[in-house]
Amino acid sequence: MGSAMIYYTINGQSVPISEIPVCTIEQWRLEIIRLLAEGGHLSSLFATKGGRKNRIIAVISEPEHRRIAIAATEVEQNYPSLTADCPSAHWFEREIFEQSGIRPDGHPWLKPIRFQPVSNAEPNPMIGVTDFFRMHGEEVHEVAVGPVHAGVIEPGHFRFQCHGETVFHLEISLGYQHRGIERALVGGPNVRSLHYMETLAGDTSCGHAGAYCAVLESLSDTEIPQEADAIRAIAAELERMANHIGDLGGLATDVAFLPTANYCGRIRGDVLNLSALICGNRFGRNLLIPGGVRFGIDGQRRDKLLKRLDDIEKDLNSAVPLMLETPSVTARFDGTGRLSSETAREIGLVGVAARACGLVLDVRDQMPYGAYRHNCPPASTYHSGDCFARAYVRWLEIQQSIVFIRHQLEISDSSQSFFKECSALKPEHLVVSMTEGWRGEICHAAATDANGAFAFYKVTDPSFHNWFGLALALRNQQISDFPLCNKSFSLSYCGHDL
Numbered sequence: 001m002g003s004a005m006i007y008y009t010i011n012g013q014s015v016p017i018s019e020i021p022v023c024t025i026e027q028w029r030l031e032i033i034r035l036l037a038e039g040g041h042l043s044s045l046f047a048t049k050g051g052r053k054n055r056i057i058a059v060i061s062e063p064e065h066r067r068i069a070i071a072a073t074e075v076e077q078n079y080p081s082l083t084a085d086c087p088s089a090h091w092f093e094r095e096i097f098e099q100s101g102i103r104p105d106g107h108p109w110l111k112p113i114r115f116q117p118v119s120n121a122e123p124n125p126m127i128g129v130t131d132f133f134r135m136h137g138e139e140v141h142e143v144a145v146g147p148v149h150a151g152v153i154e155p156g157h158f159r160f161q162c163h164g165e166t167v168f169h170l171e172i173s174l175g176y177q178h179r180g181i182e183r184a185l186v187g188g189p190n191v192r193s194l195h196y197m198e199t200l201a202g203d204t205s206c207g208h209a210g211a212y213c214a215v216l217e218s219l220s221d222t223e224i225p226q227e228a229d230a231i232r233a234i235a236a237e238l239e240r241m242a243n244h245i246g247d248l249g250g251l252a253t254d255v256a257f258l259p260t261a262n263y264c265g266r267i268r269g270d271v272l273n274l275s276a277l278i279c280g281n282r283f284g285r286n287l288l289i290p291g292g293v294r295f296g297i298d299g300q301r302r303d304k305l306l307k308r309l310d311d312i313e314k315d316l317n318s319a320v321p322l323m324l325e326t327p328s329v330t331a332r333f334d335g336t337g338r339l340s341s342e343t344a345r346e347i348g349l350v351g352v353a354a355r356a357c358g359l360v361l362d363v364r365d366q367m368p369y370g371a372y373r374h375n376c377p378p379a380s381t382y383h384s385g386d387c388f389a390r391a392y393v394r395w396l397e398i399q400q401s402i403v404f405i406r407h408q409l410e411i412s413d414s415s416q417s418f419f420k421e422c423s424a425l426k427p428e429h430l431v432v433s434m435t436e437g438w439r440g441e442i443c444h445a446a447a448t449d450a451n452g453a454f455a456f457y458k459v460t461d462p463s464f465h466n467w468f469g470l471a472l473a474l475r476n477q478q479i480s481d482f483p484l485c486n487k488s489f490s491l492s493y494c495g496h497d498l
Contacts, residue, residue: 005031007070011367014218014431017447020072022055025080028073033085035060035069041361042348043068043434043443044460045082045092047100052076054102059432059445063366068432081107088348091468109133114175114497133171135161140168143479147176154493160479167482170474172467177497185446185457189216189290189425198285201461201495203243206235207437208459209288211444214369214433216290219425219448226371227416228292230408233371235275235284235293237401240438242271243490244394245316250487251391252323255332263319270312274305292419302409309409313402320395324388333388337473337485340385347472350465351440352397353489355381356389363436377404390488425452437462439492461495 005023009015023031036042044059053074060069073079081104082089091113093104098112111131134142141162147155155176161169181196197212198205210232217224249264272282279287279295287293297305323329339349344357354361362379364372380396382389430447440462449455470489474482 003031005071006035007072009068009070009432010066011068011363011369011434012214012218012431014221014426014429015070017428017430020070020430023071023073025073025075028056028058028071029080029082029085031071032058032060032082032089035062035071036086036088038062039064040069041350041441042086042088042092043432043441044445044458045089045096046445046456046458047096047102048447048456049100054100056096056102057445059443061363061367061434061441061443063361066366066368068367068434070430070432075102077101078103078105080105083107087346088465090347091464112175113173114178132159132173133161133169135168137163139163145482147173156493158482160474160482162479165478165480167474167477167479170471170482172471174467174493174496177494179494179497181498182457182459186454188454188457194289198283200459200498201437201463201492202283203492204239204437204439204442204461204495206232206239206284206288207435207442208444208461209284210236210370211433211435211442213288213290214435215431215444215446216422216425218431218433219429219446219452220290220422221426222291222420222422224292224420225417227296227413228418228420229370230412231278231293231295231297231418232288234297234405234408235278235287236435236437237377237405238271238275239284241398241401242268242275243438244398245271247487247490248320248323248391248394250490251333251387251484252329254484254487255329257323257326257329260319260323263315267312267315267319270308270315274308274312277301277304277308289419291422292417294419296414296416296418297409297412298414302412302414306406306409309402309406316398320398324392324395330388332484333391334384334386336387336481337390337477337488338384338386339469339473341383343472344385344469347468348465349440349469351437351462352390352393353466353469354440355379356393357385358383361441363434363441367434369433369435371408375404375407377401387484387488427452439463439490440465459498461492461498463491463493463495466491467496 007020040060040062043061047056058071094113143160145158147157157173159171197208200208245264245268249261252260275284276282341358360379365376377400433444435442443460445458447455
């Protein structure tokens with residue numbers, strides 16, 4: 001059943017902006033609450049400027065129906081917050097406030113998530129809301145970590161409220177990079193737009209570039225060749241494998257299990273070299289382009305890929321089960337950083353973090369796109385919601401990716417075209433493009449103006465959904481468990497700071 005106040009579409013389908021109904025704020029809130037209660041997932045929530053009023057758009061994926069619901073409303077400077085009824089809106093509403101000054105009244109912790117200047121809001125709305133959450137008591141103490149870390153990683157600040165070694169609360173403060181990518185995309189696309197996407201989250205080049213290419217192809221009514229779809233999917237699965245292998249090695253390092261740590265470091269490099277064999281770049285950059293891909297896979301290259309994939313599979317079967325079946329490792333993984341499926345659903349977790357809590361959420365299967373419309377790896381899940389589950393789901397997904405890549409390579413046809421030129425973008429249309437990155441759901445929402453240029457471009461990286469999950473996973477844990485929990489989520493700082 002649908003609603004006259006909601007516009008329903010499918011992944012990657014462009015729609016005229018004029019056809020999207022604008023609800024009253026009361027209708028809008030009720031519809032979103034209803035859709036989420038019925039199993040929907042809040043994929044994106046953002047505000048756009050327009051005249052005297054501002055428009056707020058909610059993008060809700062409905063996996064059961066394989067469709068996307070778009071709900072829009074208009075407000076002036078404030079509206080009743082969604083967060084109390086829909087906790088997954090918590091992070092989104094803080095972002096809306098910091099970027100536009102639109103205040104969600106009644107939000108429980110209206111603190112900016114990136115501390116960027118607000119130009120059109122009331123006089124400095126950030127005053128009084130930039131402090132960290134504090135607990136009081138003689139035996140409560142704080143531990144501050146970052147934003148500068150003792151390793152080559154990105155900046156992020158973590159503030160722990162502790163009683164002895166037990167963490168009562170963790171507050172995560174990001175936004176130190178001030179990248180401005182979404183603002184830079186307005187008025188595009190141009191020659192730099194694809195580069196922004198490939199470096200938006202550097203370890204997810206293919207995931208974000210794929211979503212961006214699908215946006216342009218939808219807005220120009222371009223249907224790309226089937227061979228290009230296959231190569232894109234191979235690149236995305238290689239990206240998934242490389243990062244999952246790297247994270248399993250990182251988890252092994254955190255518990256001082258050096259055999260798997262050393263193995264995975266080398267094997268990750270072998271997988272990255274497969275991407276380089278296809279396009280010359282280990283991160284898959286310069287492969288995906290609007291209209292298809294830059295490089296095909298000829299017979300000789302396909303044979304090399306299959307041979308190297310066999311070697312990688314053999315090595316992985318020695319390295320990963322060795323760790324997951326060692327009692328000293330499982331003793332550290334089991335029960336650490338546990339989240340229930342109810343909490344995961346309530347706060348809107350995606351990807352590995354969600355599937356490790358037993359939630360079957362996978363864009364490839366539920367909002368299929370590209371080659372996944374014809375052949376899709378089954379969603380890999382586990383039930384315990386702890387560090388072991390997040391490691392085990394990664395291992396399951398690596399195995400499924402190998403099967404999928406091998407199948408795509410065996411049916412590929414190098415004689416087929418792998419590129420089709422895109423035409424001009426349709427004016428005043430909106431599209432929501434979703435892909436399943438290695439961390440989880442990637443959502444790009446874009447609209448064109450009367451001239452066919454981007455009026456706005458909104459990116460939601462999976463890390464945006466999952467950082468709060470890491471904070472909750474640390475509650476009542478030992479503070480020494482933080483590195484292990486942090487690596488088990490393996491979230492992106494730069495993908496958050498757009």
